[in-house]
Amino acid sequence: MRRTTVRGPVLRWAAMLLAGTLLLTGLVWFTIASDDRFARSAPQMEAVARTLGKDEVLGRRTIGALTFDTVFWDGDVVVFHLSGTHRAYFYSPDRRPGDSSPVWGPWYTFVSDPH
Numbered sequence: 001m002r003r004t005t006v007r008g009p010v011l012r013w014a015a016m017l018l019a020g021t022l023l024l025t026g027l028v029w030f031t032i033a034s035d036d037r038f039a040r041s042a043p044q045m046e047a048v049a050r051t052l053g054k055d056e057v058l059g060r061r062t063i064g065a066l067t068f069d070t071v072f073w074d075g076d077v078v079v080f081h082l083s084g085t086h087r088a089y090f091y092s093p094d095r096r097p098g099d100s101s102p103v104w105g106p107w108y109t110f111v112s113d114p115h
Contacts, residue, residue, distance in 0.1 A: 037065040042107060049078040049091040086112045
């Protein structure tokens with residue numbers, strides 16, 4: 001008697017389901033980890049923002065648990081450009097910068113679309 005197997009399609013679906021689950025878990029973990037690193041770094045970042053001169057540009061440095069390519073004033077906003085990403089944090093106690101999302105207090109985030 002012949003045995004019918006469905007292992008090929010079943011294994012393929014199982015592999016896709018596992019890969020999707022791992023991807024989703026990784027994205028959630030990264031988001032939580034990123035928010036946690038920001039929360040731990042925000043007091044140190046605020047200290048830098050308050051002492052940074054208007055014409056001063058800081059190069060690559062780690063502040064708290066985050067690494068930034070540059071830190072600089074842009075008008076009345078201090079920009080912390082995250083290293084290796086298209087994301088930046090803004091310190092702006094007086095107003096909400098355009099195209100940004102509030103994080104908490106005087107902090108905002110911006111994600112640029114490179115395309």
